[in-house]
Amino acid sequence: MELVLDSEQRQLREAVRELLADHCPPARVREIMGGDEGWDRALWSRLAGLGVAGLVIPEEHGGSGAGHVERCVVLEELGRALAPVPFLASAVLAVDTVLALGDAELSAELLPQLATGELVAAVAVAGDEGTWGSAAHSIAVTRRNGVFALDGHASFVVSGDAAHLVLVYAGTPDGPGWFVVSGEAAGLRTTRLRTLDPTRALARLDFAGTPARAVAAADPAAVLEAVRDRAAFALAAEQLGGLDHVLETTVDYAKVRVQFGRPIGSYQAVKHACADLYSTAEQARSVVRHAAWTADHDPGALPVAAALAQVVLGPGYFDSAAAGVQLHGGVGYTWEHDAHLYYKRAKTSELLLGAPEEQRARLADRLAL
């Protein structure tokens, strides 16, 4: 097991970090947040230019065939900067779905474009109740004259508004299956949801006789599970970056903010809270690295490692972000300060794949409890 980044992985981190420092400062995040479009196209192109969208895509399909550890390095930086790009949707959920489906034709068609970032794809798996896989009940598939059509809706689709193409988990008379829908398809209506977190767009998709292409899969539900595991630790990597940012900015502030004639960091209540942030971040980092390494080298152990990552990072990030606001006092509660953006991202991430109790239940299942 290798939990320490090698020099190439560190270089990748530096490259992404530098790019984000130049092109995704907090002011840019706020600009996108206040704009009509939920994502930063220019930033997406620049990132894609580094080749980061294809890190887990095999070389034969235009990727770099690097691995999950590398992709998590990128996610960590994106989470640290709250970068408003459809990486989680396209370079994680969509790529992983195509890979898990294992359909040669689909892979040859989509992966090269996903690797370059020209194609932005999203994955629709949840219905109104937001649970992973529930779209199989909220979207019905019919087949007429050899053509498949979707009716119903999916919601909470990450970057659904940005997608040129959507991979949909829908219900057929014979059970759930996977379908590909063009973002431009007739009968597809995409609506941005209102979100607690202004830095990540989620969408609702309404299907009305929307033409779709079926993708054959021996076990569609197994694909769903595989993607969910990968999403769990990929999201955890993003959460880790945010958590790290909270830790750094909060500790810095505790050193300079003076109350009662002393820096607030000299009070045990503050010092201990900072120590807790650090302790949380260190364990979180280990858990994320472990899951990423496991995905690359020990896939059999991934279900536990992935569930573990969400169990640790979900509440770990949110509680830390809440402490970050708290330790900044009144200034942390203002709109101008960035602390609230991390708070909101952390809350949404904590719930995106199911509430913490659900994550623990999932881990319990994996442990055969």
Added chain:
Amino acid sequence: MSFRETVRAWLAENVPKTVENASAEERIATAKRFQAALHDAGLAGLTWPAEYGGQGRTAADQQVFDEEAAAYDLPTDVFMISMGMCGPTIVDLGTHEQKARYVRPLLRGEEIWCQLFSEPGAGSDVASLQTRAVRDGESWVVNGQKVWTSGAQHADFGALLARTNPDVPKHKGITMFIVDMHAPGVTVRPLKDMTGQAPFNEVFFDNVRLPADAVLGEVDAGWFAAVTMLGHERVSIGGSVRRRYDPLTYTNLADLARRLGRARDPVVRTELAGLYAAERALSLFNTRLRQEADAGSPPGARGSVAKLAGAELLWRAVRVAGLIAGVRAAAWDEGDPAAEELAIAINATPASSIAGGTNQIQRGIIGERVLGLPKEPQVDRDVPFRELRVGTQA
């Protein structure tokens, strides 16, 4: 008719309907009309001295009123600082003239108050404030800045803390003033909070002239006045009635669980029960504090327990909301006000453990002032204010 029946009948007749999407001006106008009518009916300021416009009744009557009012959303949030904090301090420390001038209009909702304590460099450590009031003949001239001032944009008066003597240790050179928010030189600039709304403000004082009788309490004894007001604040925040529309109450979360078909989930059930227990324990504690106060022993620093427990309760409710609603607590379709209210409440929760003294400060108060534990060493206690390190901002 018993007092309870009187209250019940009056409320049934007079509580205005909540109007959705009402502007701030409309809400305040409604609140003012309601409060004046409440006062006309002899139901405003129940425990306040009759001489100055109160009703001179017991805390038990207040309890009865609160129980009856719990069935409604009274439009009185805008008076929370007036009636929970500034008014009681004027009653405690004001001269006869000040009480005669200010208490009645405050109780009638005709004049709204705000609390001008915190500054960019002085929050938990309010006593290190830098706003200065300098004597000029009979009057005072104020210069400086306050921040996070709730409701200043609607306020007619403020309770201002300003430094009147920088040559003595920080606690000894502060005076509390009553300041007319419409006076020349007072500028109020709304400040957006993390929910995106602007309930608080920056307030600037540029050569604002105050008359000699603006001093509340004694000159240079403003710290005593501040502690008096902060005590009222903690009790008022900790003991405040939860709004019926507050999405983070046990009742509303249990309802949400039923609506979303989550109420039979075993984890949801136990977590909701835990939330109920925490909410009930706090409300029973508040009732007991009030009964003790009625019997002649005021809560003092024990009000911090209510303030702290109230904040922790909200944080617990945020967790339970996530458990019940999952991602639905974080994203919703346009035009779903209930979901939107829940999200705003989640985003506003940090205020509960910062405003009115942070959780850390409340724990310090409980430890030192209630339990008598040894005090933190205070490096700046005896140093003249002039020589202090204050206001360092990152």
